[in-house]
Amino acid sequence: MEEMKTNQGLPLIGDKAPSFHAVTTQGEINFPEDYAGKWVILFSHPADFTPVCTTEFMTFASMADEFKALNTELVGLSIDSLYAHIAWLRKIQELEWNGMKNVEVKFPLIEDIKMDVSRKYGMVQSQSSTQAVRAVFIIDTEGIVRTILFYPASTGRNFDEIKRVVLALQKADRDHIATPANWMPGDDVIVPTAGSCGTAKERMESTDEDQYCLDWFLCFKREKKS
Known part of the structure; x- marks a missing residue:
């Protein structure tokens, strides 16, 4: 049946x-x-x-x-x-x-x-x-x-995780970023992956103190501490 x-x-x-x-x-x-x-x-x-x-x-x-x-x-x-x-x-x-x-x-x-x-x-x-x-x-x-x-x-x-997911989604929508593993409010966030060789090179050579890269495809933005 x-x-x-x-x-x-x-x-x-x-x-x-x-x-x-x-x-x-x-x-x-x-x-x-x-x-x-x-x-x-x-x-x-x-x-x-x-x-x-x-x-x-x-x-x-x-x-x-x-x-x-x-x-x-x-x-x-x-x-x-x-x-x-x-x-x-x-x-x-x-x-x-x-x-x-x-x-x-x-x-x-x-x-x-x-x-x-x-x-x-x-x-x-x-x-x-x-x-x-x-x-x-x-x-x-x-x-x-x-x-x-x-x-x-x-x-x-x-329920703490459910709340964290809501916070992460709202953060991503607001700031156009992604959140890394185990992200909590106040932690550094991931910026969108470079879409061209030129952008990847610029990021790796950047002296911007608010941003740092582990490699061209994995770059973070530092969250400002209040």
Whole structure:
């Protein structure tokens, strides 16, 4: 028997984020139209009242203001019902973990019982036909998918890394650079590779104190320390 098809397709980096209308714990939304001009982290989780997801929602909620300061909104998704969502988020407020307590989840959590949104974003994969995997889509101000992360059910997400990716994408867009391995805000950045022999020669012979090259194709710009 042919295996049941669970996905309608997975948007790729650089694609327009698939549009949808949804009911959430914060009212109805039209995505991504309602978030024009803002960055968005759209993330899914397998089910309400699951241990790993509970710690993740507590962490995301505790960092919501940090993301807002980066012009970034949070949108969650689960294949559970709206009423299950509400009950779970109310229970989260009663919990205390890792220094977090009285955590109120104010960002929208999508009801996706029919799996319409999950399938549009490739969130339902072979491990289950009734649960969304632990996915993260970082979408820019133009509604373009810029980063995709998938985690197995057993592994909680690293939210400092998710925030670092947002910072790196915004830095790259703003300054037209790239970020090296393990980049953190304030670290030196990579300038675009030389596009001609002349430019490569100029860079290698440059006396600019704000820039240095390991070789013609790998040049860095020093970040000014505040």
